[in-house]
Amino acid sequence: MVKYGLQFKATLENVTNVRPLGEDFRWFLKLKCGNCGEVSDKWQYITLVESVPLKGGRGSASMVQKCKLCSRDNSIDILRDTITPYNFEDSERFKTIVQFECRGLEPIDFQPQAGFAAQGPDSGTPFLEINLLEKDWTDYDEKIGESVGIYEVTHQFKKC
Numbered sequence: 001m002v003k004y005g006l007q008f009k010a011t012l013e014n015v016t017n018v019r020p021l022g023e024d025f026r027w028f029l030k031l032k033c034g035n036c037g038e039v040s041d042k043w044q045y046i047t048l049v050e051s052v053p054l055k056g057g058r059g060s061a062s063m064v065q066k067c068k069l070c071s072r073d074n075s076i077d078i079l080r081d082t083i084t085p086y087n088f089e090d091s092e093r094f095k096t097i098v099q100f101e102c103r104g105l106e107p108i109d110f111q112p113q114a115g116f117a118a119q120g121p122d123s124g125t126p127f128l129e130i131n132l133l134e135k136d137w138t139d140y141d142e143k144i145g146e147s148v149g150i151y152e153v154t155h156q157f158k159k160c
Helices: none
Strands: 002-013 016-020 028-031 045-046 063-066 073-078 094-101 104-109 116-119 126-130 135-142 146-159
Touching: 002 016, 002 104, 016 094, 028 073, 045 063, 073 104, 094 104, 104 146, 116 146
Parallel strands: none
Antiparallel strands: 002 094, 002 146, 016 116, 028 045, 028 104, 063 073, 073 094, 116 126, 135 146
16 A cells, blocks of 8 residues: 655646535546556546445445456555645645555546636635646636636655
């Protein structure tokens, strides 16, 4: 069992508390089999609300899958207590926003999509359903009369 942290990096303009919204938030990942090295060709997503029992009564995971190449049973689980918002002071630096517990799998790519939320640091204006698929997002905060945005979104995985 290995833990991997998803480190998020972006440039924030007049927003803070960037985070996944709700337990049904979809973490889109590409995964690699730790046994044979096979990489999934399609994006796969995991959520906190989905839980699958592990063989042998060893608990549960967000996803259990059998490798198409070597037939090994692998699993990945979202560690709920590690989900952390990305704040204005984190701007332009990598910060771990979630950790995954992996058995036989390694996350190698992440695709941010819809379902993020943020808020204005001074105004408190909530911005819901932010889509980061294009790696940039912009809006307007009417309370402060200024544009807001999340730019140059990138990521990396790090063993914990």
